[in-house]
Amino acid sequence: MKVTPTFLIATHARSDLARLTNDLYGLQRQTASGFLADDLKGYGDNGGRIISARGVLAQTEARKAAGERLQVRLDTQDLALSKAAAAAAQLKQDVTLALSQTDGRFLADQLQTAFGQVVDALNQSEDGQALFAGERATATAVRVTSLDDLAGAFTDEQVFNESTRNATVDLGTGVSFTVADKASAISRDMFDAMRDLYAEMQAGAFGTPLTASQELALRNAVGALDAAHGSIVEAQGRNGDVNNRLGREIERLSSQGILVEKHMSDVADADLAEVAMKLSASQTQYQAIAKVFSDIRELTLLNFLK
Known part of the structure; x- marks a missing residue:
């Protein structure tokens, strides 16, 4: 043996x-x-796959973070547009009340309040960026600061301080989309209605009872304010559409990130x-x-x- x-x-x-x-x-x-290894060398041929997955994940997370920041802006825009729409609706209600009571003595104060609320809403900013000035992000969107200023401003250039193009953003897909309408598109009708109403007041103070010409002017104002309110609400609807679209994109990026992380986990964990x-x-x-x-x-x- x-x-x-x-x-x-x-x-x-x-x-x-x-x-x-x-x-x-x-x-x-x-x-x-x-983890299976301490460094990429320990993964051999799979090291390249891990590097590629990390790059995709970093890009996905960056785009998702940008989308979430943009959602904050869109939420702020929605609040501003709600404020402007409420101001238009309230002024229309005030004018309607004046007509029903044939008493317009309170309208001057109500017009001043509405003007201030609309200007404040459209001059809103988020993180130092003007919301409704288009690409002119560092400027306030509305130039006029008083009803007297508005009375002498008849063109968009005189009333608004905005760029030619709307503000747009690309979240990395290669396709840009509009973030917000410009102040002129949102509130041109509102400023026209307030200018006309102010001009009637300057021509003769509204008292009680109203004169026939004043009643006609107020009836015209009701129609103009109704159209102005509609324009603002439509802008708010477009803002909501963009926010919904952005929400879907963020969900897609979240799902993509989960898939990439799973791929990395399958290789590295x-x-x-x-x-x-x-x-x-x-x-x-x-x-x-x-x-x-x-x-x-x-x-x-x-x-x-x-």
């Missing part, structure tokens, strides 16, 4: 112990970190259940070989002579 020399058995045992020690270290590291099984098996094997190695080292000639 062929007998394997003791020193060869010891050599093999020592080699197996070294290999198992390295395996155990790797498995324990995977258990602690949750350790299967902890599998690692635990391998760790247990390696520890058992290590203990068995270590015992054999220990027994061999204790062998002496005396063991064979007994």
Whole structure:
């Protein structure tokens, strides 16, 4: 019978112990970190896939963050447009009340209030950016600051301070879309109605009872204010459409990010259940070989002579 020399058995045992020690270290590291390797080199050919996935994920997260910031702006725009629409509706109601009571003595104050509310709404900004001045982001959208200013301003250039083009944004898809209408498109009808009403007041104070010409002027004002209110509400609807579109894009980017993260996880993450099984098996094997190695080292000639 062929007998394997003791020193060869010891050599093999020592080699197996070294290999198992390295395996155990790797498995324990995977258990602690949750990753298959410490760096990209450890992933071999999959390293390139991980780098590519990280790039896609970073781009996706950046676009999502930009979309969420834009949603804040759109929400602010909605509040501003609501304020302007409410001012138009209230002034129309005030004029209607004056007609029904044939008493216009309170209209001057109500007109002044409506003017201030509309100007404030359209001059709103978000994070230092004017909302309704188009691409002229650092300017207030409305030039006129008083009804007297408005009385002498008849063109868009005189009333508004805005760029030629609407403000647009591209979230990285290569397609730009309008973020907000310009103040002129939103409120031109409103400023025209307020200018005409102010001109009637300047021609003769509204008192009680109203004159026939004043009643006619107020009836015309009701129609003009109704149209002005409609223009503002339509702008608010467009703002809502953009916000909804943006919400869908953010949801899509969130789903894309989850898929990319899953892809990275499939490539880079350790299967902890599998690692635990391998760790247990390696520890058992290590203990068995270590015992054999220990027994061999204790062998002496005396063991064979007994």
